[in-house]
Amino acid sequence: MSHIELRHLATLAAVVDEGSFGRAAARLRYTQSTVSQQIAALEKAVGGAVFERPGGPRPVRLTPLGAVVLPHGRDLLAKAAALAETVERFQAGDGRIDIGTFHSVSNVILPTVVRRLRDEHPGCDIRLFEDEPDQPRIGDLDLLFYDATFDAASFDREVEHRKLLDDPYLLVAERGTFPEGPVPLERLDGEPMVAWPEACDQPRIEKALAHHDVRPQVVFRTAGNEALMSMVRAGLGSALLPWLVLDGTTAWTDDRLTVHPLLPALPPREIRVYWRAGRTHAPLAARAIEIACEVAETTAERLQQRD
Template sequence: MAFLTVERVMNVELRHLAAMAAIVEEGSFGRAAARLGYTQSTVSQQVAALEKAVGGPVFDRPGGPKPVRLTPLGSVVLDQGRELLAKADALSDAVDRFKAGGGRIDIGTFQSVSNVILPSVVRRLRDDYPGCDIRLSEEEPEQPQIGDLDLLFYDGRIDGDVERLKLLDDPYLLVAGVGTFPEGPVPLERLDGEPMVAWPLTCDQPEMEQAVARSGARPRVVFRTAVNDTLLSMVRAGLGSAVLPWLAIRGADVSSDDRLRVHELEPSLPPREIHLHWRAGRTHSPLAARAVEIAVEVAVELAPPPTST
């Protein structure tokens, strides 16, 4: 008696099972061959290969006009075989949807990008791939990690085994209450002793404040918060002015607020850099590759205004 082994089962091919299912559904080898686009001899060869793999006949062949019938072994093989064929169809469909951008993408972001860049990226990505699953996470840690993210926006360069693409320079500007400073650019030295509200000393904030200090100005920071809306509310209330990147100012639509004024600084401060990161050597999915393309397009369209030197 021949026993079925894993090695022999592995010789079963999906095309053998598809031929078997077609024969059962059509009632004959000839009609199955016509449906599958094969010759009848090809179908017979596939069944013979299947029977060799499973170690016994899967059909009784009465001959003449009578339809072929499954053997008891054939019933077992067909029952399990249909499950395999269904899973193969599901796999094929999943691969097709993945290639068409129908998969999932996980993107890490931070406040300014979330407000200004990401809405356009998400909208265009969903326009291109309506079935895509976009997951966003927003945080601004001292030492960000790619982890399981496909892409990560960050205002700086992340260390480690990552690749990056610089999207834009984000210049610093001064936001003040109306009448706090004369119209036009404000000399950096004019900020010496001025009350200021500011972000916490994380990310690029320390470098920006050090650049202000090197100019000879030492503002008085009277309040710190990471929330842009709160900072601007304090500027409106007269607590102090704020030096903020252009993206943060644009995201808060400061230009439409008649209580606030935006000033260039002279000389201009080194801008913060907005980068898009991903794990080094990683092959992008079609969805992630398109997201990178769109992010570059949006960054070019934004084109922050030049600042004085």
């Protein structure tokens, strides 16, 4: 059996529903001869007659073979209709998108991305996965936000990327620890500091400090930004944190804290969005990248105004 087409099955179902070739032709907007040709092609494909044709005004009836073919045909037609609807929704931007993220992006960039995607495509399914391993893994994610620059060999798959913004490091200290204004890097040598674990972008920053012969005394490490800020307030030590972490917090208005630029400035953290190389973007993923770039541009403008 071969060469069964969906149009043949649709014609079969229409003849059964309408009771005659003529009424099926009117429903399908075919000529009656076209309906006959479609049924003949189906019968050739399945190897036997699917209708008994009594002639005259009496309705056509399914043969035993036709009774076998019809339910499977209806099932295939339903699946084809569902597929067409799914593809149409996909092309329109609805569907599912899986996004890998990390804390800063989850707080500042992604809320706007998610809100605008849901406003534009109310039926979309957005799933977020927050993790920041030492080596980035994109897996089956549609998009991955990451706060460090890696070459393609670092990933579990070949990737492409787009840079969103440079995120400069600032010094957060207990008020009175340093004079107002920029703090020379050498003042941090031997100073007690709280810091992130030695993963992701942290080793690069500590290497940059060492390049200037600056080796702070790290007294506490945690991945929790709120915990780092709390320890700074408690006087345990200062912290080097990216601007994006501080954006939206009370760091600049907290009477127990001061925020300082560094002289010279440390290399900024680079925020990028990655996706699998050669993968055709779903409209939803492509739109998410567009919105993320717009949000990043607005965020960078806020950073300049803060400076």
